[in-house]
Amino acid sequence: MLVDNGVNGDSRVQKQARSAADAGWDVTLLGRSPTNAPQSWRLGSALVRLLPMPEPLFRKRHQFRRAWLRWPLAYPPTGIAEHRAQQVAAWQADLRVRGALLDLEARSGRRRPMAERWRRIQLVLARLLGYWVWVRTKMHNRAQHARRYRNPWDRAYTWFWQLVHGDGAWRRLEPGLWDYELAYGPVLDELAPDxxxxxxxxxxxxxxxxxxxxxxxxxxxxxxWDAHEFLPGIRPWQQNIRWLPAHRAHEREYAPYADAVITVSDALAELLRAEHHLAETPAVVLNAPAVEHGPGSPDQPVPDLRQLCGVGPDVPLLVYSGSAAEPRGLRTMVDALPELPGVHVALVVNPALRYVEKLVAHVRRLGLTDRVHVLPYVEHWQVVPFLAAADIGVIPIHHWPNHEIALITKFFEYAHARLPVVVSDVRTMADTVRSTGQGEVFRAEDVADYVRAVRAVLADRERYRAAYDRPGLLAGWTWAAQAEILDGVYRRLLPDPAEPPESSSPTARVPVSASVGSTRGDQR
Incomplete structure (x- = not known):
């Protein structure tokens, strides 16, 4: 299995690897190491290996040149900017120590006026040099990162290579894709997977x-090929006009080599079939939770959500679990709190993200720090019992093409936690909630309508929870059911192995190997 992230946090690929190994496949999951060092561990019976991946081709050619006309004072792109900034910081640190030594000498009766004057002059010089380095570094950063690839030159460049190379144009437009090949390709060849x-x-x-x-x-x-989202529906990364044409060309070039395609929803399956002229509709493997995956050890108890938030059982608690970014709509949850007195919000996200830091600063400005609780991720098998302590599961995502066509992982996790849900009116999830009666739908980015929906659910929580009593509803939304579909795809492609083992113990093996992969960390 191949994944361009560090595996942790990507619940879909973790479940795939573990369930495939439990079904008897010899699974090696190759991920991308967040450091320059390789890492490895076991995920159930699957072997996880994280590979170092240098990114020299990710940098564009202009980032190796100086922008003399636009940024004449910018440092050259050689690493000297970081070196000079560190030099100034070291000088200032040395001056602080010299000042402390002079203070100690003065207390003992030994004053050195000339040395103190010279130190003060040096402090002024260090500040001036620090400002100069800051200005040049600022220009350097602008020269390196301010370009958005949306000018006429980039449009002409993109058009030219598309005309000349067709679907092979990605080699010129997004050469950083080769960095993945150079890191993963040799290891794949060594594994020789079936x-x-x-x-x-x-x-x-x-x-x-x-x-x-x-x-x-x-x-x-x-x-x-497991397509997690519809590539034409992704907003171009960093407003880069080359990004989407390059990745679509890359996908079109290699999609014909897939012996089978699976995806996350019926709507996406139909889009993929039309986009790539597939002979058959992709199999759908939902991002359902693996309620059957446990720790294998009593030493890993499930954390208590309410205890971590510091709230009692009677306090209304809304929870959001998953990826944190502007299009996920978390600000709507925060901005609504002044209209929902006594209600608390738990955000189970990656607290180190820049977006989360900005959101927390917004919470402080509103004076809501005692009612908004930012919590880290838990193990994927802990998610459902962890979330069950809340009163409502919230999915406030904005209208984006890929948001319209999927039932995302957190939707199923909330369902298995038997949480009433409040979701924005993105098409697939809104239609499902309206049909099942498990929650309320509000207009995306509309704080007032979100408040209405939350109040409606809090007023009659048990009525919405009763929707999960419908026979077969939750049974179809389990990873066990999805794992059977996935295993069926594998066995259709490789029909020769022996029958699956009766036991899913680590020693049970089918004498073939599977190497599995993913690219999106955002599957919660």
């Missing part, structure tokens, strides 16, 4: 090229 499961668009190329090399070597390698 089956490669490549999740999403970046890993599709890595998996397809490995399958081509394997087939050329006489091994009938099978490729499964």
């Amino acid at each position: 089956l490669i499961h490549a999740n999403d668009f970046r890993m599709l190329g890595v998996g397809a090229r490995a399958a081509i090399r394997g087939r050329a070597a006489g091994r009938p390698v099978k490729l499964v």
Whole structure:
């Protein structure tokens, strides 16, 4: 399995690897190390390996040149900016120590007026130099990162290479995709898998090229492509006009090499079939929670959500669990709190993200720090019992093409926690909530309508919870059901192995190997 993140936090790929290993496949999950050092551990019976991935091709050619006309004072892109800033910081630190030594000498009766004057002069010089370095570094950063690739030159460049190379244009427009190949490709060749499961668009190329090399070597390698989202519906990264055409071309080039395609929703399956002229509609493997995956040890108790928030059982508690970013709508939850007296919000997110830091600063400005609780992720098997302590699960996401077509992981996690839900009116989730009666729908980014929906659910929580008593509803929303679909895809492609083992113990193995992958960390 291939994943362009560090595995932790990507619940979909963790569940895939673990359930495939439990079904008897020999699974190696290759991820991307967040450091320069390789890492490895076991996920159930699956082996996780994180690979270092340098990114020299990710930088664009202009980032290696000086922008003399626009930023004449900018440092050259050689690393000297960081070096000079550190030099000034070291000088200032040395001057502080010298000042402390002079103070100690003065207390003992030994004053050195000339040394003190010289130190003060140096302090002024250090401040001036620090300001000069700051100005030049600011220009350096602007020269390196301010370009948005939306000017006429970039449009002409993109058009030219699309005209010349067609779907191969990504090699010029987004050469950083080769960084994935150079990090993962040799390891894949060494593993010599029978089956490669490549999740999403970046890993599709890595998996397809490995399958081509394997087939050329006489091994009938099978490729499964797991599309987590519809690439044309993604907002271009950093407003880069090259990004979307490059990645779409990359996806179109390698999609024909997939022996099977799976995805996360029926709507996305139909879009993929039309986009890539697939012979059959992709199988749907929902992002359902793995309620059957436990710690395997009583030493890993589930954290208490209310205890971490410091609230009692009678305090209304709303929870959001998953990726944190502006399009996720978390600000709506915060801005609504003045209209919801006594209500608390728990945000189970990555607290280190810049967006979360900005959101917390906004919470402080509103004076709501005692009612908004930012909590870190828990293990994927802990999510459902952890969330069950809340009163409402909230999904306030904005209208984006990919938000309209999916039932995201947190939707199923809230359901298995038997939480009434409040969701924005993105199409698929809103239609599902209206049909099941498990919650209320509000207009995305509309704080007043969100307040209405929350009040309606808090007024009659048990009525909304009763929706989960519908026969078969939750049973179809489990990872166990999805794992059977996934295993069926594998066995259709590799029909020769022995029958699956009766036990899912780590020693039970089918004598073939599967190498599986994903690219999105945002699957909560």
